[in-house]
Amino acid sequence: MKKKKIKLALVGNPNTGKTSLFNKLTGLHKKIGNYPGITVNRVAGIFQLDDGTLIELIDLPGTYSLHPNSKDEEVVLKELLLNRENIEGVIVVADINNLKKNMILLTELQDLGMPVMLAINMCDEMKRKGIEIDIGKLEKLLGIPVMLISAKKAKADGEKKGKGKIHALKHRIPEMFTGKGKRFFENYGLTALNLDFIRDKIKTNDLYKNWILYTEQDKLNEAIEKKFPYINELPFDRTAVKKLLQKEIIKRYKDINEILKETYRIDKSKATGFTERIDRILLHKYWGLIIFAVIMFSVFQSIFSLASIPMDWIDGIFTQFSMYLKTSLPDNELTALLTDGILAGIAGVVIFVPQIAILFLFIALLEEMGYMSRIVYLMDKIMQPFGLSGKSVVPLLSGTACAVPAIMGARTIENSKERLITILTTPFMTCSARLPVYTIIIALIIPEEKIFGMINLQGLALFALYFLGFASALISAWVLSKLIKSNYKRYFILEMPEYKLPILKNIYITVIDNLKAFVFGAGKIIVAFSIIIWFLATHGPEKFQQTETDIKKTEKFSHQEMNIEAYKLENSYLGIMGKAIEPVIRPLGYDWKIGIALLTSFAAREVFVSTLSTIYSVGDADNEHLLKEKMRREQNLFTGKPTFTFAVGISLLLFYAFAMQCFSTLATIKNETKTWKWPVIVFFYMTGIAYITAFIAYQSLK
Amino acid sequence: MLFRINLNNNMKLTELKPSQKGIAINCENSLLPLKLMEMGCVDGVEIEFINKAPLGSPYYYKIGGTRIALGKEIAEMIDVKPTKKHDDNEEEKN
Numbered sequence: 001m002k003k004k005k006i007k008l009a010l011v012g013n014p015n016t017g018k019t020s021l022f023n024k025l026t027g028l029h030k031k032i033g034n035y036p037g038i039t040v041n042r043v044a045g046i047f048q049l050d051d052g053t054l055i056e057l058i059d060l061p062g063t064y065s066l067h068p069n070s071k072d073e074e075v076v077l078k079e080l081l082l083n084r085e086n087i088e089g090v091i092v093v094a095d096i097n098n099l100k101k102n103m104i105l106l107t108e109l110q111d112l113g114m115p116v117m118l119a120i121n122m123c124d125e126m127k128r129k130g131i132e133i134d135i136g137k138l139e140k141l142l143g144i145p146v147m148l149i150s151a152k153k154a155k156a157d158g159e160k161k162g163k164g165k166i167h168a169l170k171h172r173i174p175e176m177f178t179g180k181g182k183r184f185f186e187n188y189g190l191t192a193l194n195l196d197f198i199r200d201k202i203k204t205n206d207l208y209k210n211w212i213l214y215t216e217q218d219k220l221n222e223a224i225e226k227k228f229p230y231i232n233e234l235p236f237d238r239t240a241v242k243k244l245l246q247k248e249i250i251k252r253y254k255d256i257n258e259i260l261k262e263t264y265r266i267d268k269s270k271a272t273g274f275t276e277r278i279d280r281i282l283l284h285k286y287w288g289l290i291i292f293a294v295i296m297f298s299v300f301q302s303i304f305s306l307a308s309i310p311m312d313w314i315d316g317i318f319t320q321f322s323m324y325l326k327t328s329l330p331d332n333e334l335t336a337l338l339t340d341g342i343l344a345g346i347a348g349v350v351i352f353v354p355q356i357a358i359l360f361l362f363i364a365l366l367e368e369m370g371y372m373s374r375i376v377y378l379m380d381k382i383m384q385p386f387g388l389s390g391k392s393v394v395p396l397l398s399g400t401a402c403a404v405p406a407i408m409g410a411r412t413i414e415n416s417k418e419r420l421i422t423i424l425t426t427p428f429m430t431c432s433a434r435l436p437v438y439t440i441i442i443a444l445i446i447p448e449e450k451i452f453g454m455i456n457l458q459g460l461a462l463f464a465l466y467f468l469g470f471a472s473a474l475i476s477a478w479v480l481s482k483l484i485k486s487n488y489k490r491y492f493i494l495e496m497p498e499y500k501l502p503i504l505k506n507i508y509i510t511v512i513d514n515l516k517a518f519v520f521g522a523g524k525i526i527v528a529f530s531i532i533i534w535f536l537a538t539h540g541p542e543k544f545q546q547t548e549t550d551i552k553k554t555e556k557f558s559h560q561e562m563n564i565e566a567y568k569l570e571n572s573y574l575g576i577m578g579k580a581i582e583p584v585i586r587p588l589g590y591d592w593k594i595g596i597a598l599l600t601s602f603a604a605r606e607v608f609v610s611t612l613s614t615i616y617s618v619g620d621a622d623n624e625h626l627l628k629e630k631m632r633r634e635q636n637l638f639t640g641k642p643t644f645t646f647a648v649g650i651s652l653l654l655f656y657a658f659a660m661q662c663f664s665t666l667a668t669i670k671n672e673t674k675t676w677k678w679p680v681i682v683f684f685y686m687t688g689i690a691y692i693t694a695f696i697a698y699q700s701l702k
Numbered sequence: 703m704l705f706r707i708n709l710n711n712n713m714k715l716t717e718l719k720p721s722q723k724g725i726a727i728n729c730e731n732s733l734l735p736l737k738l739m740e741m742g743c744v745d746g747v748e749i750e751f752i753n754k755a756p757l758g759s760p761y762y763y764k765i766g767g768t769r770i771a772l773g774k775e776i777a778e779m780i781d782v783k784p785t786k787k788h789d790d791n792e793e794e795k796n
Binding site: 064065067069097098100101104239242243245246247249250253275276279280283284285286288289373377378380381382489491492493494495496497498 | 737738739742744752755757758773775776
């Protein structure tokens with residue numbers, strides 16, 4: 001009887017083109033989620049066979065074996081061994097250049113009794129590398145279907161017309177359920193010492209399953225207690241077990257060698273050592289670092305300046321559209337909600353699209369070409385002491401443009417602990433939205449002087465703030481790496497993939513996938529937040545509604561319009577909240593006006609400047625000179641002294657350096673970690689540090 | 703270099719010169735992570751040293767047919783028997 005839907009998993013070593021094959025099989029029809037409790041993406045897609053059978057394919061993280069070395073590899077073990085999702089079969093992707101190593105995982109899966117199919121990728125390279133392979137014999141020896149494919153050259157194969165190798169692979173899927181795969185483990189005789197005690201409880205077929213349960217019991221605690229309690233009765237000696245596991249690998253290699261001796265030939269004289277030669281330059285003592293710096297600088301420049309062009313367009317289009325709606329629709333509450341609330345919120349989401357697209361374009365390009373692993377290699381020595389991956393350099397540097405794309409950029413980090421720490425610390429980096437706040441406050445409190453005749457004091461202050469952001473990111477990473485527990489010891493073993501020309505389709509898919517994840521994930525939260533803030537800033541109790549009559553009674557006509565805005569903001573719900581927090585922020589040297597600006601900063605930090613412009617009735621929000629003058633003259637009601645003293649300025653700078661004031665960032669953290677726990681922790685942690693440092697600075701300087 | 707004299711000529715993986723090759727002899731050592739063996743680093747495999755990261759670690763090798771970068775602390779635990787081409791005689795000439 002034919003089933004309507006079959007659930008399969010795609011597994012394989014890293015760098016085997018597994019994701020390329022996944023993209024080729026499923027196209028853009030995929031769902032990206034998270035595995036519960038960890039920052040590892042769960043990617044699933046669907047495709048159909050000609051006979052109508054639906055195949056749901058789950059792309060599992062890359063791994064070398066069922067024995068995990070990190071949380072993401074643990075996903076593979078848990079999904080396949082405990083099979084919570086009812087995966088019915090596995091497609092193993094292998095690299096034709098390194099079949100031997102790839103087959104360790106294959107033989108393990110066969111021992112697990114899973115229906116398996118082997119897809120040997122990169123067959124387009126066979127001729128060039130002098131590789132010959134006897135597929136028919138390989139199938140016979142392994143007892144499973146084996147296919148030669150090329151995820152890269154699929155188009156040339158005429159895949160669309162249903163002739164290509166990937167098409168053929170799809171249609172051999174049913175075969176993996178009919179054959180009888182060879183078992184390896186049962187001949188190794190390794191379990192004798194350990195599993196003999198429970199022989200009666202194990203079915204012969206499940207021998208290897210129990211062996212894995214036994215050897216990986218520390219990672220499978222929960223399942224063992226519930227379903228396999230007898231495992232806990234067995235004595236466990238870590239060193240002895242490890243020795244047995246090592247023996248197992250030796251035996252597997254012996255079996256694999258036997259099989260490949262008859263089926264696989266490689267002409268070693270054709271090896272060019274191309275990748276190694278490139279690496280001697282790209283990883284050179286001096287050149288390596290210079291090239292790396294140039295690449296990082298281009299990424300940084302692009303998300304900073306290149307992205308600003310489409311960002312200006314988006315800004316322009318949304319402003320125009322909003323104006324158009326305002327003039328053509330009746331002037332009422334609903335129009336205001338539509339234009340200033342909803343439309344502004346959507347604009348606040350779309351504005352991030354260029355930066356995310358450009359960052360992921362670079363990330364995908366570097367990943368496809370094989371350079372990402374080199375970044376890890378070059379940067380590990382610096383990042384490792386802080387519990388970060390070498391790859392964390394990319395999100396951290398991107399964070400100086402904007403934390404939103406940067407946090408998403410952490411997706412490229414496989415290790416879930418390192419990814420989480422990168423996500424949580426990137427918001428400390430000085431993003432471009434802090435810049436307008438920094439410049440106006442620095443201009444107010446730091447004299448425009450030079451020291452030693454050449455160093456501009458204001459510039460120095462700005463540099464110090466950038467450094468502060470970077471240092472606090474690293475220190476927090478270090479603290480978090482001590483706090484977040486992991487079962488895994490960190491050591492550095494990394495395969496360096498071959499350099500390759502990028503597959504454009506893969507880059508396109510990466511960019512689209514990540515844009516979708518942002519727009520439909522974090523985007524929804526951002527729109528909701530901005531509507532709330534808009535509502536709070538434009539609505540208020542009784543006094544708010546009487547603004548116009550109140551102002552007309554007291555003010556001269558010429559100032560009315562500006563003062564109406566200020567008066568409205570002051571008496572809006574947000575204004576009331578700003579006043580309400582005054583007692584809390586007074587120890588930092590702030591009054592309620594700054595309090596309101598702190599609250600509106602949640603929409604985006606640079607809103608601080610325009611809010612102050614409104615409150616001080618500057619009229620033209622872009623007139624920074626006038627705003628500076630007003631701020632300089634502003635007096636504190638309680639002390640009668642100027643509000644923006646040196647102490648207040650420093651306190652504000654520190655507050656903006658540390659505080660988590662950006663709900664787009666919080667929404668992105670929620671979207672990446674799939675829980676509100678981490679954004680809440682980040683909010684209190686960062687704002688807590690901000691409060692304490694600003695407090696100390698103000699109290700000691702005033 | 704007296705302390706270097708060593709009857710069977712074995713050395714740590716980190717002591718190989720660039721492009722020098724050696725045969726791994728103690729990979730089945732319970733201190734080493736299993737992953738290393740899974741990736742093909744088993745006794746008898748030929749290892750070529752390619753280069754060292756600019757900051758001093760990791761080290762980059764070709765192990766069998768696979769290019770693998772290893773943290774210094776891991777590479778130091780692996781011993782190799784250098785193959786003839788690049789042995790100590792050549793070092794003396796330099």
